[in-house]
Amino acid sequence: MTKPAISIRDLTKIWEVEGRPAVRAIDGLDIEIARGEFVVLLGPSGCGKSSLLYMIAGLEQPTSGVIACEGEPVKGPSAERGLIFQEASLFPWLTILDNVAFGLAIQSVLPERRREIATDILRKVGLGDMLDKKPDELSGGMRQRAACARALAMKPKVLMMDEPFAALDVQTRSRMQDFLLQIWRDSQASIILVTHSIDEAIALADRVIVFTARPGRVKQVVPIDLPRPRPTRDPRYHAYRDLFSDLLADEVDRAFAEQQVA
């Protein structure tokens, strides 16, 4: 049996800031993500979804519990677990090509080869004409595609995305979702995407993991059993939509009530 791309066992994260009560962000989380699976984490803001991504990426340490990538415990950041942020975070002093080749340069890939790989990936994401542009000269959607290309250049096993399309307008957003499904099929990486948009979750996911409000726990795991592209007029689509709305409304109410008490 192949090992899962990511397996998370009994994960807890407690934020301790001096002079404030400790915050239990994530509590006893168990998740398994198969190779090549597209998982969406859906939940109210502040439920620890982003913290979870940062811990899988190795940028933050869990308070307790274990995260493993293909059976190997996660000890620190690695290019095999790529992370894409809400802002593209491209380096403004590098051209698009050099941005995409950045990781390869760090790993001492020869310049010729670097250029080859980066050009190839940029063509695939539809930025073949933008190689020598500055990040400033690209639109938000193009920048986000370049950020994907930068992560993909490292041939990651897992690609994590922290609300990657939240800063984009609606039209660009739906285009980017199509684009993402396409690179997901090509790259065969697992994708873990954090969002609080129900439509985005249904449009993309094999499985949606709905989170509870703080502390973050798995409220429900919902496989989306619809062909892609997802038929938005199908009654089943609306059933999913209603289900997620109800699940989230509970949590938002609870989070709101807690804030009132605190």
Added chain:
Amino acid sequence: MTALDVETKAPLTATNRTPSPRAPFLSKTWRRRLAGVGWAVVSISLFAGLWEFLWYIEAVNPLLLPPPHIFLQDIPGTLKFFDRTNRVGSVSSGGGVFALLTTVAWTTMRVVTGLAIGFVLGLAVGALLHYSRWARNLLLPTILLLAPISPVAWLPVAIFVFGIGDVPAIFLVFITVFFAIVLSTGSQIASVPVNYLHVAKIMGASERQTFWRVILPSILPALFMTLRLNLFGAWMVVLIAEAVGVGTGLGQIVSMARATFNAKLVFFTMAIIGILGFLSDWALRQIQRRMLWWVAPNQGGL
């Protein structure tokens, strides 16, 4: 003045009057540049005109405040004064343009050297303070104590330690930028977007690679801005240092002109200093544009 006026304005009106359907006679950037030059001429002409007017109605004494047409009248005569006082001037016979240029060159050299050393050392010390807790604990209190002291107050120290010569002037310029760059480096490193650092970490960059490839390019534009803001300060202190602790250079000329009550020479040298300050700021802007090409032209007051 007037000749230049006509030259710069004529093409402007010409392009305005003949709007061709194809590309205009001058590109947009060139028209903007010409407009800039035009306004500069108008501004300076107004200032000089007011001065001349005050002289004309005898509101100012031409011995104390000679208007431009008087202090620019006898340039060869004025240039003679650049001979005796300048160390290098003695090579050329009887002053003149060459003597003026060597004087200017020496002063400029002191400014540039001081700025360069201050920038590089300031950056190095600032980075050291950021990375080493030991260095921060040991050095930061002293640096915070010394930073607010006016560079001019360092002048006696510079002369005691380095004697009369180039070094005290360079040292003063160095002091003017050094502390500003040290403190700016620290705060800029702290404000590098955290996602840049995350990207570097995920890609497997070492601390050293992260500094050279991510942190340094990310803070350079702000540091360069700090350098530019302190450029005028550098020009001020170099003149003071030259007047007191060097014995050559433009500062020395001004000081001598004051001592000998030569108002023409004072204003002539002031004009030279003004032009030099402007040119050096322009030069820094050009360097900024070439080296820091990713900073948008309107960001950071370019």
